Amino acid sequence: MIRFHKEGYKIIVIALFISTAGVLLAEKFIDIPWLVKAIQIIILVLLIIVLQFFRNPRRSTILNNDTIVAPVDGKVVVIEEVEEPEYFKGKRLQVSIFMSPVNVHVTRYAMSGVIKYSKYHPGKYLVAWHPKASTENERTTVVINNLSFGDVLYRQIAGALAKRIVNYAKEGDKVIQGTDAGFIKFGSRVDLFLPLETKLNVALGDKVKGGVQVIAEK
Numbered sequence: 001m002i003r004f005h006k007e008g009y010k011i012i013v014i015a016l017f018i019s020t021a022g023v024l025l026a027e028k029f030i031d032i033p034w035l036v037k038a039i040q041i042i043i044l045v046l047l048i049i050v051l052q053f054f055r056n057p058r059r060s061t062i063l064n065n066d067t068i069v070a071p072v073d074g075k076v077v078v079i080e081e082v083e084e085p086e087y088f089k090g091k092r093l094q095v096s097i098f099m100s101p102v103n104v105h106v107t108r109y110a111m112s113g114v115i116k117y118s119k120y121h122p123g124k125y126l127v128a129w130h131p132k133a134s135t136e137n138e139r140t141t142v143v144i145n146n147l148s149f150g151d152v153l154y155r156q157i158a159g160a161l162a163k164r165i166v167n168y169a170k171e172g173d174k175v176i177q178g179t180d181a182g183f184i185k186f187g188s189r190v191d192l193f194l195p196l197e198t199k200l201n202v203a204l205g206d207k208v209k210g211g212v213q214v215i216a217e218k
Helices: 006-029 033-053
Strands: 067-069 074-084 090-098 106-108 113-121 139-146 150-157 164-167 180-185 189-194 214-217
Touching: 006 033, 006 180, 074 189, 113 150, 113 164, 139 164, 150 180
Parallel strands: none
Antiparallel strands: 067 214, 074 090, 090 189, 106 180, 113 139, 139 150, 150 189, 164 180
16 A cells, blocks of 8 residues: 655645646636646646655665665665765765655655754755755755764755745754654755765665665765
8 A cells, every 4th residue: 555755745735636637627618628638647647746645655674874775766866975964074075965846855864863953944946966055955964973983974965846844853962863853845966975984885876765775885
C-alpha cells in the first residue's frame, strides 16, 4: 500500500478536489469527445505526479554509529573539499545529493545523535545544481553531534521550483538514524559536510536511496 507524507495531505486533498471537478466539468461543458478525453487524461496525469511526489515508502535502517546513510533519494552531484563558512568555518568534505521531481523527497537523519544547531535561511531559488545554491538559496542548516563522527552538518536546499522547506530538527533533540527529518516540497538538494578523513562509499553520479544506503563510514 502506498503511504504519503503528512506534509502532502493538504495538497493531495486539494489536488483530488480540483481533479474531480475538472473531469466532471469537462464532461459537462465540452461537446467534443476527443477533447474531453484529452483534458481528463492531462488532469489525471497531473494528479498522479502530485501523488507520487508525496509518497513516503517505509525504509528499514540498520542503526550504526560508524556509518552515515543517505539522507534522501537522488543522485550524487558534488564530492569535494570545501570551506564551510556558517558553522565550522573550516575545511569539510561536501557530499551533495540532487533530487529530481520523481524522487522521494522525504529527508531522513543520516546518523543518530543530538541536534546542536538548526537554522532556517530565506534566500533565492537558483537551480539546485548552481554552485551558489548551497549558500544563497532558501535552506536550512542542521548540525548533529554523533558519537563516532562528531559534528556533522547537513543542508536542505530549495531549488528553482521549491518554495517550502520543512525541517523537524530542534536544538537539543535526540534523533535516530533513518527517521524522518523533514521534507522539501518540490525541492531539490541536500548537502552533507563531513570530517575530511571520512571514508566515502559513493562516487559522482551514483544514485542513492535515503535511509538505507550507507554512503560513508569511519
